[in-house]
Amino acid sequence: MLYDEKLRVPLRWWVQATMFLASIWLAFVVALPAAxxxxxxxxxxxxxxxxxxxxxxxxxxxxxxxxxxxxxxxPAHLLAAPTALDxxxxxxxxxxxxxxxxYLLLRPYLKRAVRVTVSDPADPAPYWLVSTRRPDELAAALxxxxxxxx
Numbered sequence: 153m154l155y156d157e158k159l160r161v162p163l164r165w166w167v168q169a170t171m172f173l174a175s176i177w178l179a180f181v182v183a184l185p186a187a188x189x190x191x192x193x194x195x196x197x198x199x200x201x202x203x204x205x206x207x208x209x210x211x212x213x214x215x216x217x218x219x220x221x222x223x224x225x226x227p228a229h230l231l232a233a234p235t236a237l238d239x240x241x242x243x244x245x246x247x248x249x250x251x252x253x254x255y256l257l258l259r260p261y262l263k264r265a266v267r268v269t270v271s272d273p274a275d276p277a278p279y280w281l282v283s284t285r286r287p288d289e290l291a292a293a294l295x296x297x298x299x300x301x302x
Contacts, residue, residue, distance in 0.1 A: 153215040155293035157284060161208035162261045169200045210257060212282055214293040217300055219268070221257040221282045228297035231280075232269035236287035239263035245281055255280045266290045 173193060180189035210222045217228045237245060242265040246258055255277045258265065262283040269279045284290045 153213060154296055155212070155214040155290050157212045157286065157290070159208060159210040159212065159257075159259050159262065159283060161204045165204065165261065169204070173197050173200065207259075210259070212257070212284055212290065214290070214297050217297050219280070219282075219294060219297070221255070221280060224255060224257070224280075226270065226272075226275075226280070228294060228300075230270060230272040230275070231294060231298060232271045234266050234268040234291040234294040236291040237265050237267055242281075242283075251278050253277055257282045259283045266294070268294060 173196060176196060177189060177193040180192055183189075184192070211220065212222075213220045214228070218225050219228060219231065242263060245267055246256065246265070253276050258281065262285060264285070264287045265281050265283045266287045267279055267281050270277050282290070
């Protein structure tokens with residue numbers, strides 16, 4: 153495996169969710185019987201945990217000459233040179249300069265990404281834009297995977 157990263161939800165989101173749930177519990181406990189307040193808050197809390205774990209389960213990896221980004225995958229030999237993007241370039245490529253046909257695996261809490269041009273003429277996506285905490289390492293892994301594929 154040349155690269156592996158799980159796009160987990162950051163700690164600050166968990167802290168904010170905890171404070172939100174505490175506020176909800178407080179509003180419920182004032183207006184409802186305690187058992188109902190605790191039960192409703194527990195259900196909301198379980199929903200938040202499920203949402204965060206599901207959203208943060210996206211994984212980016214490069215192994216056996218294939219880029220895996222979330223549920224999608226593409227062989228590295230079908231990719232042109234990857235470009236590691238800083239926060240400003242990522243914002244521009246994901247927004248103003250975006251192509252509607254591009255494959256995007258973006259997370260709002262990750263400000264940097266890697267843009268990889270797809271060289272397969274049969275593929276409708278002109279490029280992939282993948283959020284990452286380590287764009288330089290991902291780009292290097294893609295270059296190495298492309299070199300291994302020939």
